[in-house]
Amino acid sequence: MEPAWSGVFVVLDLNQTGRTTKPVTDGRICVAIVTYNSSRYIGRCLQTVLRQEGIPLEVVVVDNASTDGTREILREFGGQIRTIECVRNLGFAEAQNRAIRSSAAEWVLTLNPDVLLLPGFIRTLFDAGRSDPSAGTVCGKLLSIGSGFHPLPEPRIDSAGIFFTPAMRHFDRGWHQPDQACFENLEYVFGASAAAALFRRRMIDDVAVEGHFFDPDFFAYREDADVAWRAQLLGWRSIYTPAAVAYHVRSVTPGNRRSVPAAINMHCVKNRFLMRIKNVTAGVYRRHWLPMTLRDLVVLGGSIFWEPTSLVAFWHVARGLRRAIRQRRLIMSRRRVSDDVLAQWFSFEPAAQPIHAGAAHEAARNVLAPAVSLAAE
Numbered sequence: 001m002e003p004a005w006s007g008v009f010v011v012l013d014l015n016q017t018g019r020t021t022k023p024v025t026d027g028r029i030c031v032a033i034v035t036y037n038s039s040r041y042i043g044r045c046l047q048t049v050l051r052q053e054g055i056p057l058e059v060v061v062v063d064n065a066s067t068d069g070t071r072e073i074l075r076e077f078g079g080q081i082r083t084i085e086c087v088r089n090l091g092f093a094e095a096q097n098r099a100i101r102s103s104a105a106e107w108v109l110t111l112n113p114d115v116l117l118l119p120g121f122i123r124t125l126f127d128a129g130r131s132d133p134s135a136g137t138v139c140g141k142l143l144s145i146g147s148g149f150h151p152l153p154e155p156r157i158d159s160a161g162i163f164f165t166p167a168m169r170h171f172d173r174g175w176h177q178p179d180q181a182c183f184e185n186l187e188y189v190f191g192a193s194a195a196a197a198l199f200r201r202r203m204i205d206d207v208a209v210e211g212h213f214f215d216p217d218f219f220a221y222r223e224d225a226d227v228a229w230r231a232q233l234l235g236w237r238s239i240y241t242p243a244a245v246a247y248h249v250r251s252v253t254p255g256n257r258r259s260v261p262a263a264i265n266m267h268c269v270k271n272r273f274l275m276r277i278k279n280v281t282a283g284v285y286r287r288h289w290l291p292m293t294l295r296d297l298v299v300l301g302g303s304i305f306w307e308p309t310s311l312v313a314f315w316h317v318a319r320g321l322r323r324a325i326r327q328r329r330l331i332m333s334r335r336r337v338s339d340d341v342l343a344q345w346f347s348f349e350p351a352a353q354p355i356h357a358g359a360a361h362e363a364a365r366n367v368l369a370p371a372v373s374l375a376a377e
Contacts (some may be wrong), residue, residue, distance in 0.1 A: 028056045029122060029198070033097035034092050035074070036064040038113040038219040041249065043073050044149060045113045050080055054123035062086060062095040062100055078232045091219035092110035096194070097212055100204060106178070108204065110224075114249035115142070116149060124244035125198040132355070136203025136236030137228070139192030140244025142172075142181055147249055153177040158248045161189030161240040162225060162352045166288040166334070167295035168276055170225040173240075173350040188353040189240045190345045191228020196246050202237050205247070209327050217320050221264065222271035229279040232345065235336040262309035269299060277317075277324040278331060283339025288346060 005081075036041050040060075043109060049059055059081040061074055065088050074083045084098055100108050107129065109122060131139040142158040146152060158182040159172035172193055174183050192198075194214075204213050207230045216225040228238060251260065269372050285292070303310040317324075345351050 003211075022354075026056060028105040029109055029126060030099070030103035030105035031057055031059045031109045031122070032103070033059070033061045033098055033112055033113055033196055034035075034095040034099070034110045034115050035061060035066055035070050036089060037066045037068040037070060037185060039066070039069040039073055040148065042070055042157070043076075043116055044201040045111070045117075046081065047075055047115040049111070051078075051119065052117060052122045054120070055126055057122070058082065058105060058281075059165055060084065060099040060101060062090075062242050063257065064089040064091070064095050064100045091216065092194075092226055093218045093220060093223040094212075094216040096214050097216065100126055100213055100311075106201050108199045109202065110194045110197050110199065112248065114251075116145065116247040117196070118245045118247075121244045121246050122198070123198075124241060128239050128241045128244075129198055129200060132237065132239060132302055134235075134237040135239045135296050136200045136207070137192045137238040138198040138244075139189070139238065140196065140238075141179075141183060141242045141247050142193065142196060142248045144176070145247040145249055149247070157183065158250055159193040160350075161197065161206060161238065161352070162193060163292070164227060164229075164346050165224075165348050167291040168272070168280065168288070168346075168347045169295060171350075173352075183240075183255035185352070186239070186241050186243075186355055189238050190232065190351060191225060191238050192240075194224035194227075195248050197224065203231060207231050207236070209330055213328075215273060218271045219267055219325065222275055223341045226271070226275045226279065229275065229367065230331060232331075233279065233281075233331060233335045234340060239355070254320045262307075265307060266310045267315045269303060269310045270316045273313075273317045274320060275322050277321070278328045278350050281332075281339055281342060284342055284346065287339075287343055344345070 033042070033045070046059070046061075049057070058346065061081055062084045063071055063074065064086050070082075071085060074081065081195055082102070086095065086098075090098070096110055107126060109125070125138040125140060129135045139159070139161050141160050144156045144158040155172035155178065157177050157179050161172075162170050162171045162175040163173050175187065207213065207227065209215070209230070213227065218226065231238065262372070345354070
């Protein structure tokens with residue numbers, strides 16, 4: 001059943017897969033938002049989206065069976081948005097996949113309902129992305145804002161892109177640092193937080209595995225880092241532009257594990273290992289096996305002694321191991337980037353690379369060339 005372009009569409013087929021069959025619409029951006037009991041934020045978020053100027057938008061909201069009045073708020077926006085109502089909570093990853101597949105837009109902006117966009121945010125991302133054919137992802141500077149969209153006493157950075165450490169931990173660049181003339185350069189980063197990230201349709205189709213852009217086995221959390229890693233393996237670049245600014249309420253941070261629901265911590269543990277199984281190359285593992293192994297022991301020990309509710313994550317990993325290995329083979333069979341190139345991104349300090357014409361041209365050539373396997377893994 002094809003969703004209508006306005007009003008409400010109730011999802012009945014929970015097994016739908018595959019990429020969009022519509023011809024790509026040049027120059028249009030789909031804003032894809034997933035809600036789950038998001039009544040506190042979604043109204044103001046949508047207001048900032050609909051006030052964006054300079055680029056044609058379509059707004060798709062996938063609601064994961066909210067029960068707090070979120071759907072009533074969405075209906076107030078009428079034909080300005082298209083709503084897909086799920087009969088159960090599909091998780092962030094699969095719900096975003098539904099939104100992406102329902103649109104034929106050339107670009108997709110994934111957006112959390114607890115984000116407020118400043119004027120010009122989307123157009124600035126779009127201009128940065130279209131200027132570089134190697135760019136599959138573009139992100140801006142996200143600043144922290146308090147619960148309920150209350151300003152903080154001091155402006156602090158929420159995310160300026162993401163980076164990976166040699167222990168295979170990923171973090172938001174600049175998280176919790178004062179916003180004082182830092183992260184002010186247009187540059188390449190490893191990837192973007194899906195809280196507000198612009199993705200090129202051509203990259204979405206290129207990095208999708210078994211018809212999925214975001215891995216539905218992740219359910220939620222770390223799915224954006226998984227996408228970023230796949231994109232790097234296939235030669236796509238991620239641009240960070242400080243000229244695009246938005247505010248984000250972050251509920252899960254590196255230091256508040258004990259205050260978040262146990263299910264969230266479990267998914268974070270599970271997805272750490274699924275992401276590794278699928279994406280880490282032999283060369284990267286040889287370089288970083290020690291910090292990687294030490295971190296794994298910390299995670300395992302923490303689950304046993306302090307967070308036993310996360311032990312079920314290892315059962316989920318074991319249950320999904322065959323599928324993850326199959327996905328790994330598909331990813332590695334199309335890999336276009338060497339270990340030497342990948343290794344530059346794994347650092348204990350936030351990594352970035354300068355943007356210049358030569359690098360952009362070479363990266364574009366790698367992306368546009370036929371897929372060539374660099375390793376039989």
